Amino acid sequence: MKIIVLKGSPNINGSSNLLADNFIKGAEEAGHVVGEIDAAHADIAPCSGCVSCGYEGPCIISDDMDIFREKILEADMLVFVTPLYYYGMSAQLKILIDRFCSANSSIQSSHFKSALITVAYNSSNWTFDALEAHYDTLVKYLNLDDQGRILGYGCGTPSMTKYSDYPKKAYEFGKSL
Template structure:
């Protein structure tokens, strides 16, 4: 299976990317192909809502999103990776997802698999409620098959994350795909 990992952290060596690395390690060990797209460093513009694309492309904007689109549509699975910022995904990942507008139909027809990986400082029981609701809505709208999630509570720093149970959970999720 070809997996595209959409990393949304502006902190390249941060907790959510550490969890993503473990997922990737597990997926590679079981023979999957993995491509990482670093949304925080990609040269993509926010969606303007012009609907010139007609929801199935092409987008009128000329940036790196065309290559990202090809990678996503060439994959069997998307993994959304984000730190938890104010109880939602990072702006960097959200910009990328908003640009799905230009190929929503293609994603929906493809019936891809998906997973989500996130890290947060908080450890409250409700910490990930809003992100989970958003992810579940994406899964439903884009006709994705959810294969799992790692919601790393109490992963506020890389050292906290490295000592957490979530490193193994992310690795195990990658191996289970």
């Protein structure tokens, strides 16, 4: 299976990327081909909402999304990775997702598998409610097949995350696919 990991953390050495790296290691050991898109460090402009693409065509904005669109459409699985910033996904990942607009029909008809990997400093039982609701909406709208989630409660710093169960869970999740 060809997996694309969509990273949304501006902190390259942060907790969500630590989990992503462990997921990737497990998935590659299981024989999958894994690529990454680092939305936080790419040249991606926000969608202008002009709909010149007609929801399936070239976007009027020329940036890294031109390359990412091809990588995404060649995949079998999309893994959304984000730190939880103010109870939602990072703006960097949201910009990438909003730019799905120009490949909307292709994404909907591809029936990708998907997963969510996220971390948050907060460890309350409601911490991920809004993010999961957004992800569930994407799954439904884009006809994705949700394979699972890693919700890293209490992972505010890489050192907190490193010594938690979450890196192992992310590795095992990737390995189980």
